[in-house]
Amino acid sequence: MDFTRVDPSAAxxxxxxxxxIGEHLERSYVEPGKIAGCLTAVLRSDQLAYLHIAGQRDRERELPMTDDTVFRIYSMTKPIVSIALMTLWERGLFSLNDPVHRFIxxxxxxxxxxxxxxxxxxxxTPHRPxxxxxxxxxxxGLTYDFMQSTEIDRAYRKLKVARPVQGYTLEDMIEQLATLPLEFSPGDRWNYSVATDVVGYLVERISGQTLPDYLHSTIFDPLGMCDTSFSPRDDQLHRFASCYTxxxxxxxxxQDDAQSSQYIGRSFYSGGGGLVSTAADYLRFCQMLLGRGAFNGQRIISRKTLDLMTANHLPEKADLASVAMAGFTETDHEGVGFGLGFASKIDPVVNGYxxxxxxxxxxxxxxxxxxxxxxxxxxxVFMTQLIPSSTFNFRGQLEALVYAALD
Structure with missing residues (x-):
């Protein structure tokens, strides 16, 4: 992505x-010290309409936010890994209705x-596998250890399920989960969980490659996402952002110092939250999604598969408000559906944005x-490094600001 060519009128x-957008972010968040810094990019009609960079990527070392800053993208890993699994589905290697125990x-x-x-x-016994x-x-029926609401997530915390400690692997997570019961019968409820980490494991089992290798060969290399990986490379550390709370x-x-980060040298390839990336790389992924599965002559996934993934798969086309078990997700619940790795806006009026x-x-x-x-x-694409994501309503504010700028 060439960040030197910003043309709002062409878009x-x-x-x-x-x-x-930038005035609001600087006035409300950067200048008061609520966040260290941020980057906002708006793409329309294949034109970079807006780019705003503010603040610092590393307060302790007084390093500025730059257009090539490397960020922890956490659960923005999920759509990438979900796409990866569905490229294997397109090859006829599994069915969506296959029981998970076919591969585990x-x-x-x-x-x-x-x-x-x-x-x-x-x-x-659950109603079905x-x-x-x-x-x-x-x-x-899986969960996350940080939900802090049930005896199952408490067990996840005791066993440190999906915690990226040195030497921990996807296989370790799978073996731990084999010893624990589910929160509910599969299909009965919606609960944010380590499910996409399991999706990453399935990518490995079905493809015969490691998750990093499959992502690089199938998505990153074709799209030119040269800064996206599960650990920052040595040559990236000087532009890796620190993370704050x-x-x-x-x-x-x-919260996590860039130069001694828990992300350095990781062995746990978390399909649910393990990637680091740049705004330019993630915009390339977004351009592929806008291109209905293709970008720069490289088709990653078919348009029909992407349509299937972004449709609402919740029971009876419900929204999350009616089926979600836990309060925390990376989205509002009202007026929002969920597909195969993506949330989808099904009712803007109910959603309020x-x-x-x-x-x-x-x-x-x-x-x-x-x-x-x-x-x-x-x-x-909006990038910053503040945990947790529920601290401020960046999504709602940015939706209002961005759509107000459409001619």
Whole structure:
């Protein structure tokens, strides 16, 4: 992505109104020290309409935010890995309704918790086995350790399920999960979870390659995403951002130092949240999505498969508000559906924000986000490094600001 060619008029957007995006972010977040820095890019009709860079990528070393800053994208990994699995589906190597235990035999006979706590659970047999579709749609019965709401997520914390400690692998996670019951019968509810980490494991089992190798050969290399990987390379460390959180007094404090990061030399290839990337790289991924699966002559996935992935797969076309089990996700619940790795806007009026019906998106724990609006031929990428993503409503504010700038 050439960040030197910014042309709002070629994208039929108001330059004056676009400037309001950066003014708002600097005035409300960067200058008061609520975030260290941020980068916002708006793409429309294959034109870079807006680019705003503010603040610092590393406060401790007083390093500025730059257009080639490397960010932890956390759950913005999920759409990439979901696309990867579906490229294998396009080759006829599995069915969405295949039981997961076809590829993970030790999961055959997984039970559902009825009572008790780890390690003494009372369980029952689920209504049906977990399907691959359930993993992609977060209807698998799995959970996350940080949900802080059930005995199952408490067990995840005790066992450190999917925690990227040195030497931990996808195989370790699979073996741990084989010993634990599910939160609910697959297909009954929606619950944000380690399901996409399991999707990454399936990519390995079905393709015969490691997840990093498959992502590079199938997505990153064809799209020219040269800065995206599971660990920053040595030559990237000088532009790797530090990550921050807020203390009890709402002061910004260091959460993960760029130069001694937990991301350096990782062995756990988290399909749910492990990638680092740049805004330019992620915009290339977005351009592929806007191109209905193709970009720069490289077809990653078919347009019909992408249509299937971005459709609402929730039962009876419900929104998340009616089927989600836990409160936390990377999206609002009202007026939002969920497909195979993406949230989708199914009712902007109920949702309360202006992205077009049929737009699709996700975000990451460090407050990064993106969305794709096929009707408006629009893609937006926002990068910062603040945990958790629920701290500020960046998505809602950016939706209002970006759509106000359409001519």
């Amino acid at each position: 039929a957007m108001s330059e004056g109104r676009l400037k309001g 035999p030790q999961w055959k006979g997984l039970q559902v918790r009825e009572g008790g706590s780890y390690p003494e659970f009372q369980t029952r 977990m399907r691959i579709r359930d993993l992609l749609t977060h209807q698998s 807020r203390d009890g007094q709402k002061r910004l404090v260091l 202006p992205a077009t019906q049929g737009s699709f998106y996700w975000g990451g724990m460090a407050s990064t986000l993106f969305w794709i609006d096929p009707i408006e031929d629009l893609a937006v």
